Amino acid sequence: MVGVISKFFTNIVNKYLPDPLVFAILLTIITFFLGITITPHSAMDMVNMWGDGFWNLLGFAMQMALVLVTGHALASSSPVKRAMTRLASVAKTPAQGVMLVGFSSAVACAINWGFGLVVGAMFAREVARRIPKSDYRLLIATAYMGFLTWHGGLSASIPLVAATKGNPMEKIAGLIPISSTIFTTYNIFITVALIILVPMLARMMMPKENEIIAIDPALLQDDTAAVVKALGPEATxxxxxxxxxxxxxxxxxxxxxxxxxxxxxxxxxxxxxxxxxxxxxxxxxxxxxxxxxxxxxxxxxRGTAGILIQFPFYAGIQIMMEHSGLGGIITNWFVNVATAETFPIMAFFSSALINFAVPSGGGHWVVQGPFVIPAAQALGADLGKAAMAIAYGEAWMNMAQPFWALPALAIAGLGVRDIMGYCVTALIFSGVIFIVGLHFL
Structure with missing residues (x-):
């Protein structure tokens, strides 16, 4: 069944999902028109917001470009390549390979999202080299699927910010300690369950041998340009x-x-x-x-082009969502119909929807926190779980939002349509884990 579902979504994605830059432009247009129709702001107001915010993520774009290039450079060094080769040798079959990638990526992302995002893609390439019959697209998709664990892990931005003095919500609700977010029973359950689910799901999504699409061998070649140059006696x-x-x-x-x-x-x-x-x-x-x-x-x-050109568009979208109040309106659509028991689920789905326009944990806290946290207080809902609901919604919808896949795709040499069908399948099945953890634990 899982294989059939992933095949269906892969076909849909191949037909209708545009390049990530075009996707970002379409989201800009949608956000612009929603802003002028359901908020009191004029078209010129929205234009000014977009332009004023367009360069707001330059520092973050540089950080992400450096995550990609420094991680890639580290992984291309001889000692790290040997270590990845030894680890990859544990897998003897395509099924074992894809499960090993899923487990390793999910654990690495739970430790640190930037580390896991880059190293997971690098390790997937190494497994593809060692097991030629592997489906390279699924390996890279599985590496990205491990990203589901990041907002329940040690580098989770929303719970860490919520526990930090001076954050935007401190005056409203005080500090929310990580004992009420990261180190809770429900978060440990969700994170461990995802670490188990990702490799199992990847195994079930494996295409039949005759359905594997051949990959250009050049994508898997080692980069030999970084070796130490031997100098002769005539060297200057x-x-x-x-x-x-x-x-x-x-x-x-x-x-x-x-x-x-x-x-x-x-x-x-x-x-x-x-x-x-x-x-x-x-x-x-x-x-x-x-x-x-x-x-x-x-x-x-060479792989940083997508990051450099797309991040400014998302910066503009984020400011339009924040300054127009559009993000708050969308959030209130969900939380206004919630009870104390259903509130975390409603906050989760509102965060997931907003993630299309604001694919950033810190951005979600700024856009949604002022609406979600006071509503949770008014209903008597758990503030820690409310904060984590925002975090989980962002992590979950990343499986349908190609923004964070850019570093992995750059390392792999693939396009977004190559992996997103598998990721959407992961979105469906992982959603059950998030809902169970938020509602029943």
């Missing part, structure tokens, strides 16, 4: 210092000392910047020379 001083292992060691030591001091002061606080610092420090050390690392980064940078 400039060439020698470019291939200096001492300079790479200096950078590595600086990074290690900084990270050690940071974690000693902040505790286990892993965010996008610390992930990038870890990736960069380890990458420079493992590639051994500055220019070897530059070559690895250059090879990885």
């Amino acid at each position: 001083w400039a060439e020698k210092i470019e291939e200096s292992r001492i300079l790479a060691l200096v950078v590595g030591v600086l990074g290690i000392v900084y990270l050690g001091a940071y974690f000693a002061k902040k505790g286990f606080d892993i965010n996008v910047n610390t992930v990038n610092m870890i990736f960069l420090t380890a990458g420079v050390l493992l590639h051994k020379t500055p220019m070897a690392y530059v070559r690895a980064i250059s090879a990885a940078a």
